[in-house]
Amino acid sequence: MIEQLLMQVNTLTVALNSLQQSFDAQTALITKPNQTIQELKEQINKNSQNSSKPPSSDGFKKPSPKKFTQTFRKEGWRPGRPSGYLFAVIAGPDDVIGYMPSACEGCPHYQMCKGTACVVERRHVIDAVVTVNVTGHQLLEIPVCMLHGDNRKGSFPAGIKVTVQ
Numbered sequence: 001m002i003e004q005l006l007m008q009v010n011t012l013t014v015a016l017n018s019l020q021q022s023f024d025a026q027t028a029l030i031t032k033p034n035q036t037i038q039e040l041k042e043q044i045n046k047n048s049q050n051s052s053k054p055p056s057s058d059g060f061k062k063p064s065p066k067k068f069t070q071t072f073r074k075e076g077w078r079p080g081r082p083s084g085y086l087f088a089v090i091a092g093p094d095d096v097i098g099y100m101p102s103a104c105e106g107c108p109h110y111q112m113c114k115g116t117a118c119v120v121e122r123r124h125v126i127d128a129v130v131t132v133n134v135t136g137h138q139l140l141e142i143p144v145c146m147l148h149g150d151n152r153k154g155s156f157p158a159g160i161k162v163t164v165q
Helices: 002-045 110-116
Strands: 095-099 118-128 132-142
Touching (some): 110 132
């Protein structure tokens, strides 16, 4: 009985070995076409931009041209860069006009308030003809209005928009 079992074990071992060999052979057969398929895919994906092939070999499936990426900065003002405004480098304007708040025009304390008014902002108009005539425009502010008791500030005329023009 033991001899029969040993013979059956030997037969099963031989069968198992033959199955293992056929399995290995089939695995080898499957891997060869897979490798071939992978190599063919790589060949198909090659073009003149990712290999040493000439551009004429690309055929009808030419890769889209790379978009031009501009590396320059946008135009315009950037922090740390001087602004685009004109600066008046002058000793002083030829004429100075002060603008009081429009509400103060008929006030009985107008002259007193005008004496206490502070310059809040300055703008210059440069008329360059044969001679340069600079008119200084000053925005005046009254800290405490004698009539109304509040803070009053003048306004520039409509044509004067920037500090130097």
